[in-house]
Amino acid sequence: MLRIITQRTEARTELRRICDRTHDDQVFHKEATVREVLQAVKRQGDRALLHYTAEFDQQELKPEELRVSGSELDAAYQQVSKELLDAIRLAHKQIEAFHRQRVPKSWVQFGEDDVVLGKRYTPVDRAGLYVPGGRGAYPSTVLMNAVPAMVAQVPRIAIVTPPGPEKTVNPAVLVAAQEAGVQEIYRVGGAQAIAALAFGTETIPKVDVITGPGNIYVTLAKKLVYGTVGIDSLAGPSEVLVIADETANPVFIAADLLAQAEHDPMAAAILITTDSSLALKVVAEVEQQLIDHPRRTLTEKAIAHYGLIIVVDSLETAAELSNEFAPEHLELEVEDPWALIDHIRHAGAIFLGSSTPEAVGDYLAGPNHTLPTSGSARYASPLGVETFMKHSSLIQYSPTALQKVSEAVDVLATAEGLSSHADSVRLRTKPKQIDSES
Numbered sequence: 001m002l003r004i005i006t007q008r009t010e011a012r013t014e015l016r017r018i019c020d021r022t023h024d025d026q027v028f029h030k031e032a033t034v035r036e037v038l039q040a041v042k043r044q045g046d047r048a049l050l051h052y053t054a055e056f057d058q059q060e061l062k063p064e065e066l067r068v069s070g071s072e073l074d075a076a077y078q079q080v081s082k083e084l085l086d087a088i089r090l091a092h093k094q095i096e097a098f099h100r101q102r103v104p105k106s107w108v109q110f111g112e113d114d115v116v117l118g119k120r121y122t123p124v125d126r127a128g129l130y131v132p133g134g135r136g137a138y139p140s141t142v143l144m145n146a147v148p149a150m151v152a153q154v155p156r157i158a159i160v161t162p163p164g165p166e167k168t169v170n171p172a173v174l175v176a177a178q179e180a181g182v183q184e185i186y187r188v189g190g191a192q193a194i195a196a197l198a199f200g201t202e203t204i205p206k207v208d209v210i211t212g213p214g215n216i217y218v219t220l221a222k223k224l225v226y227g228t229v230g231i232d233s234l235a236g237p238s239e240v241l242v243i244a245d246e247t248a249n250p251v252f253i254a255a256d257l258l259a260q261a262e263h264d265p266m267a268a269a270i271l272i273t274t275d276s277s278l279a280l281k282v283v284a285e286v287e288q289q290l291i292d293h294p295r296r297t298l299t300e301k302a303i304a305h306y307g308l309i310i311v312v313d314s315l316e317t318a319a320e321l322s323n324e325f326a327p328e329h330l331e332l333e334v335e336d337p338w339a340l341i342d343h344i345r346h347a348g349a350i351f352l353g354s355s356t357p358e359a360v361g362d363y364l365a366g367p368n369h370t371l372p373t374s375g376s377a378r379y380a381s382p383l384g385v386e387t388f389m390k391h392s393s394l395i396q397y398s399p400t401a402l403q404k405v406s407e408a409v410d411v412l413a414t415a416e417g418l419s420s421h422a423d424s425v426r427l428r429t430k431p432k433q434i435d436s437e438s
Helices: 008-019 025-044 046-057 070-076 082-100 139-151 171-179 190-199 216-225 250-261 276-290 296-306 315-325 337-343 358-363 399-415 419-429 431-437
Strands: 003-005 107-110 116-123 126-130 156-161 184-187 209-211 239-244 268-273 307-311 329-333 349-352 389-396
Touching: 003 008, 003 276, 008 268, 008 307, 008 315, 025 046, 025 190, 025 216, 046 190, 070 171, 082 139, 082 171, 126 139, 126 190, 139 156, 139 171, 156 190, 190 209, 190 216, 239 250, 239 315, 250 268, 250 276, 250 296, 250 329, 250 358, 268 276, 268 296, 268 315, 276 296, 276 307, 296 307, 315 337, 329 337, 329 358, 337 349, 349 358, 399 419
Parallel strands: 003 307, 126 156, 126 209, 156 184, 239 268, 239 329, 268 307, 329 349
Antiparallel strands: 107 116, 116 389
8 A cells, every 4th residue: 555654754764765776785696697697698699698598588599590580570560450550650750750859969169260169979880779578568668769769870770679488579569660760689688688789799789879778687787888888877667756736636646656656566656745635535546446457466566665655735845855856757747837847856757737647758759768767867867869979079279279378288288297298289389499499
């Protein structure tokens, strides 16, 4: 059952506990296993991939079966309904339209004395996208990762995803990948898939950036290969925080809390409200909606361990607690959400008003659903086109401009004991003095 808390000190303690729910001793033991997997794949390539796929996924693959074939890709379209295909295409259209607005623009600025400064944005050469399997198939994750990579014009994009029963990959995943323009798909998951993307194998190419969510082993693998490759983030279990006032609908709020809790036993579902009667109604409604829930056992575990209702005296206090938690998803179920948003500083995605459930963001609103979790929204942002791009600084000085700053560069370089730095400017601005000194 959802717990109700009214004391601010207790609320802060509970929010901190939920935020830190992945930081336990078991993680350190799992990290040792992940290191072993990474080293094996780095040394043995495909042979290690096949070994771990048999061990962890119970699927015996041959090397040539690692990559999904063209015939499988074609057949996938025959295995999805027209309604699902239409939904995938609508989601693709919405996501692409949003991310096209986010493409960073190169720029050049001309200053005095012909000083030219600027930034030049270019995509990475290769991107690897992780699409989880396990409890379900996630075509939405394919679109959320592949579309911004395509918009960024990454030349080569590969998807890795765990094989299902009889070595299959879910047809909805294959269709979503093709709709997004990706046909290089490998049936391998877990830490071994991250290792393959980071180091390369005989079959799977090394990439420059790895994105996409996964379980704790995938997350730890991404953490350990960071530096060898770039990553999007270290995504933890999903979470939603709802701020609600007396105008909110308890039926809607209960459904939104359960929509997060059904993801994973470690998912967090939190309500902060100014209305104590609403809190009681939400508790009752959650119990009611759980009665015939298809994932009742899993969802109840999440609610029992990481579900919470906090009653506060004002929406400003609610915003303050929310900012401390920095939620992945934040719903503002209040009469005037645009007034409250001025008090919000940290959140991965913000959903405004009672007609904007978090689920629309998960699937097709347009903004990315790969978001910072576990408090990282204090410093991190959603996955986007920028994730697949990097920028180079542009600097050009004319002889006149260099002359004007030469003394300052000389002083700074000398102060740091870097004589050749100073000489590199002197040779250009006082060449005769250098000749006479030599």
